[in-house]
Amino acid sequence: MTLVENKKFERQLTERLATSGFRFTSQRRQVYDVLLQKLDHPTAEDVFIRAKRQLPDISHATVYNCLDALVQCGLVRLVQLERGATRYCPNMEEHCHYYCDECGAVFDVSLPANRPSGPRPKGFKIDHYEIAVHGVCADCAKR
């Protein structure tokens, strides 16, 4: 059983797509499933390769289309950690990303008490925030 067949995720996907005015397609389901299967913050290219195992005819354009739809539904977020490809994260709970600048590994750390507070630009309406901590992971530090 794929993860997205879990009642929770399946219902979430169906409902969110519908309420945002998107159609439910096998490609969107597969892209979401790929993201849920391995929470390693893959790039669009990674998602493309993994999705191709189940849907050999899927295209890059469709992967981008699906990722964009999932982002607009609030099921997935973009993660920008380095020059180069954007990565994608289906964990929508408040958390920050610890990023290893040497090996590229990403660790989610939940962040209940670190919401940016204090001053902000006058009239700025906050939608969401993204906290990235750069450094070296334990494995890379050993070497």
Place this chain on the structure above:
Amino acid sequence: MTLVENKKFERQLTERLATSGFRFTSQRRQVYDVLLQKLDHPTAEDVFIRAKRQLPDISHATVYNCLDALVQCGLVRLVQLERGATRYCPNMEEHCHYYCDECGAVFDVSLPANRPSGPRPKGFKIDHYEIAVHGVCADCAKR
């Protein structure tokens, strides 16, 4: 007088390049100057266009080389805010970036009390962090 001719910035640039083993070149000086002149978090392409006004023969490769050298010296940091081009920021004080998802404007807000604290991945050595707050700026909210 260009900003980098300010004793403070000029000395900083000269010393940092030297201690990091980089040569002082007119291109590096110009790139740093461009970043200091207008703190609007330009892309590499923006920097290229602005630098070309003083150094008409400067190339893209050199702009990237200079930006990388400045980053390695600790005089400039990368800012990743959206899919597409990386932006550059010469403000090395602790601050977060308020980013308008509509017009692309970036506002620096100093952040003395919002250092990520609490749990972190075991053995992870923090180098620096980057906080981006996404939303809509006052001007765009009016429309």
Place this chain on the structure above:
DNA sequence: CTAGGTGCAAAAGGTTTGCGGTTAA
């Protein structure tokens, strides 16, 4: 039925690389 989605291929945009000539130290 039909607007929205898909696959394909080409184009666009951002960044890196290789190379011969130049220059800071």
Place this chain on the structure above:
DNA sequence: TTAACCGCAAACCTTTTGCACCTAG
């Protein structure tokens, strides 16, 4: 003097676009 740096142009990688066909609702 010479390793580092430069400009140029091509290559590379990521993302977007245009179009004919397909399909969820």
